[in-house]
Amino acid sequence: MQPLSLPPRLLMGPGPINCYPQVLSAMSTQLVGQYDPTMTSYMNEVMDLYRQVFKTQNQQTFLIDGTSRAGIEAALVSSVEPGDKVLVPIFGRFGHLLAEIAERAGAQVHTIEAPWGEVFDPQQIEDAIKKVQPKLLAIVQGDTSTTMLQPLEELGEICRAHDVLFYTDATASIGGNPFETDKWKVDAVSVGLQKCLGGPSGSAPISMSERFVEVVRKRHHVEAGIRDAHHEDAGGERIRSNYFDLSMIMDYWGEERLNHHTEAATMLFGSRQCAIELLREGQDQVIARHKQAGDAMLSGIQAMGLQPFGNLKHKMSNVVGVNIPDNVDGEAIRHILLNTFNIEIGTSFGPLKGKVWRIGTMGYNARQDAVLHTLQSLETTLRRAGFALPTGAAVDAALDAYGSK
Amino acid sequence: MQPLSLPPRLLMGPGPINCYPQVLSAMSTQLVGQYDPTMTSYMNEVMDLYRQVFKTQNQQTFLIDGTSRAGIEAALVSSVEPGDKVLVPIFGRFGHLLAEIAERAGAQVHTIEAPWGEVFDPQQIEDAIKKVQPKLLAIVQGDTSTTMLQPLEELGEICRAHDVLFYTDATASIGGNPFETDKWKVDAVSVGLQKCLGGPSGSAPISMSERFVEVVRKRHHVEAGIRDAHHEDAGGERIRSNYFDLSMIMDYWGEERLNHHTEAATMLFGSRQCAIELLREGQDQVIARHKQAGDAMLSGIQAMGLQPFGNLKHKMSNVVGVNIPDNVDGEAIRHILLNTFNIEIGTSFGPLKGKVWRIGTMGYNARQDAVLHTLQSLETTLRRAGFALPTGAAVDAALDAYGSK
Structure with missing residues (x-):
């Protein structure tokens, strides 16, 4: 109580x-x-x-x-x-x-x-x-x-x-x-x-x-x-x-x-x-903000050497599926992200269960800082789990997508 | 917006x-x-x-x-x-x-x-x-x-x-x-x-x-x-x-x-x-508080010369029906209570529609001050609408029910 x-x-x-x-x-x-x-x-x-x-x-x-x-x-x-x-x-x-x-x-x-x-x-x-x-x-x-x-x-x-x-x-x-x-x-x-x-x-x-x-x-x-x-x-x-x-x-x-x-x-x-x-923000502006955050997240995921799931031509702007690499324990990664970094990413259902993470950039969280923190934390977690990746590439790709110097 | x-x-x-x-x-x-x-x-x-x-x-x-x-x-x-x-x-x-x-x-x-x-x-x-x-x-x-x-x-x-x-x-x-x-x-x-x-x-x-x-x-x-x-x-x-x-x-x-x-x-x-x-307050204590507030409201209603609705032996502690007196416009009274006193009381459905008000004393509002304000305001509104009632009797009855001096 x-x-x-x-x-x-x-x-x-x-x-x-x-x-x-x-x-x-x-x-x-x-x-x-x-x-x-x-x-x-x-x-x-x-x-x-x-x-x-x-x-x-x-x-x-x-x-x-x-x-x-x-x-x-x-x-x-x-x-x-x-x-x-x-x-x-x-x-x-x-x-x-x-x-x-x-x-x-x-x-x-x-x-x-x-x-x-x-x-x-x-x-x-x-x-x-x-x-x-x-x-x-x-x-x-x-x-x-x-x-x-x-x-x-x-x-x-x-x-x-x-x-x-x-x-x-x-x-x-x-x-x-x-x-x-x-x-x-x-x-x-x-x-x-x-x-x-x-x-x-x-x-x-x-x-x-x-x-x-x-x-x-x-x-x-x-x-x-x-x-x-x-x-x-x-x-x-x-x-x-x-x-x-x-x-x-x-x-x-x-x-x-x-x-x-x-x-x-x-x-x-x-x-x-x-x-x-x-x-108040404007529906077109909010949709554009989701598109930008989603694109930045996708760029970061790809720069990290991860494969997005599904036909990207038809991906919603606000969520990306990520194929969990072989030899990576998807649930263990999610667990560390949650408990060490206070960041939640999603698992999947049915035929994709255990095979795909889902990472969203929605509403209040369709923001540059949220995208950057998520990519950095995922990179750190994967790196420490022994997954080979180009250090810093994910966050750099996201910053590029946002047009930052 | x-x-x-x-x-x-x-x-x-x-x-x-x-x-x-x-x-x-x-x-x-x-x-x-x-x-x-x-x-x-x-x-x-x-x-x-x-x-x-x-x-x-x-x-x-x-x-x-x-x-x-x-x-x-x-x-x-x-x-x-x-x-x-x-x-x-x-x-x-x-x-x-x-x-x-x-x-x-x-x-x-x-x-x-x-x-x-x-x-x-x-x-x-x-x-x-x-x-x-x-x-x-x-x-x-x-x-x-x-x-x-x-x-x-x-x-x-x-x-x-x-x-x-x-x-x-x-x-x-x-x-x-x-x-x-x-x-x-x-x-x-x-x-x-x-x-x-x-x-x-x-x-x-x-x-x-x-x-x-x-x-x-x-x-x-x-x-x-x-x-x-x-x-x-x-x-x-x-x-x-x-x-x-x-x-x-x-x-x-x-x-x-x-x-x-x-x-x-x-x-x-x-x-x-x-x-x-x-x-936290205690379930028995909360039930007793509702009983006390409901009893006080009922006493006040009766002291005002109004007739409660239904078999009082089986009334819920937290709400009382009040027969709207002849020659009193029930909706006009509710309207004044709401707009002048910021107090809402209820109307009724089906066979009781337009015939009965319902006055609740529930949860946070099962309180002495809420009972007293409601009775005083109802009395004032009825009095000014030409309904004959013993002035002050309602609030006195409620205070008595609360054991106040």
Whole structure:
């Protein structure tokens, strides 16, 4: 029962990462009531801020109270009725997750797979759409498990042409890589805070097009305990989850303010600040800062004689996979980095487990000093473990990438 | 994009209420990684702290990342298979919610109803159990919509005798009224932080008996993206939700630390501090403090000539319903209290909407000064609205209840 006492880690893994200090400050704000006009006005502001983050005019843009997979499940369970066909192109762990969540929502799931480290050509996806004729396409933009970024620009057009709903999870990529909800004709997108947005896990911003909302609204229902005479069920099959019923969550965030959950106010304050940090610096500037930090990290890794994982043409700017060299104990290296240098880098899942480290440069930590400390510490640790490398080359390459003298 | 600026409200409604200052401080703590030994050791500590809060030896005691209804949904969707019979005794809005969540999980739901303002006699519940023969009994302990507290002491024994699982939601009551998981033979209980625990909404502590865990484990499954050769599905029907799959969440909080969600670390820090505030002051002392504040508020309300709602014998200690007098505009009074006095009291739902105010004395706000300010301000507001009352009687009655001179 002592006060919290945590070491000052520099979190350079695939997320969560260190929060912006301003986000932490916002999260110690005392509460007001959930229907207090000052609270509902902040809720409206948060909707507007995330419209800017998502680059959309979508009215239905708000927070799901849960971690990023809460946003995924809300989008899928609210749109998919049992038996509906869903197409999930899988290029890493989170594609498997989308498939699994859709299956549990009762969907008939069809998958196509790309090797881990690659992405799909839009043509492959269109071919599968033609074959499967799904109600919905669900795909992640950035799969942190492989560090790959799926190009989405053409998928919205393809989906419209075949009358398919287009959902994407952009948790790993948002804020560090371009994302254009309206321009790319994305029907629903959900994210988390704990990557390039620089906040803690626990809130899932989501945005839905009118087209998507229409599908959800067909299954609208009001809880018995708060139903008035003017509330009528829409008649569609009831959504399988109460917590993730987007038709009810829209009523809560909408003008009627119909009670659903009690908004997680502290997470809302944090989410709000994450959006403000992004928008104040400027979305293009933040994306450029991630690109620069990611490029510098990659240069350093390569200069050290390490091999990056996957097709670099499609790497997210904010994380790099590093093949663990033969004769190097990957976990031992991570252990020393953490305990001696207070720096965390990531391990991997599934087929990459034990084979690849993942090193992130995200949000608050997409900074020159964070990149330099990480490279120097990794070099020292590898050198002392007997791995032959050109001393100083990594940090020099990163400084060069930053254009430093 | 200005810094947050919220008025210093005194939140005397049915929750959320003002957080303990120590809880707010804890929530501005910088993060460490989710598998950092310092983080997992705090996760273990949180499990232990909530075992104490719930008065249980249950190993499976942890947090669900979401608001209190996330805990309800996790408990129900993980234990109930489609077609299973669930009995829900309803005595307010949240009984309806349990029924609705169980229905959406595919249960065949049977309900019995008590009038709003009353609770059930255990015999009524046993009779219904005999008739329905459900797999699970789901009932709330305190239904904030009516302020009533259902006695649970005998229900566990009844459930064991009929081989029924016993789940309860104690969100509104925990910390302000006695709760004994093991002694009462509760199989699963979930709560939220935003009432007597004095934290923000957004984390749902849950505890499960071995008997309950066994039912959940029969449906155990590991996600495709992280499955190893040694992982085998248990073979039972897969739980309908990934996010609320307690068998997977147990793997995440357990020794294997198998990745599920990314723990909402800031909410964990807040949840931890809520438990510490309760346990440091002493659970019996905190319950007594709530009883005293609730009694003082009730005395004041009655001395003012107002009628409390419902059967006072079964009122929760931490909230009182007040019948809005004829010729008094309940919403106008709430409006003045909020805007002139910065004090929030609550309205009601469903059949009580517009008829009853709800005034809470919870957590940090179960304090003498908060009770006195609320009564004085309500008196002033009613008096100036033309309601005849004995001036000063309310605050005097409350001071008497506190034994003040």
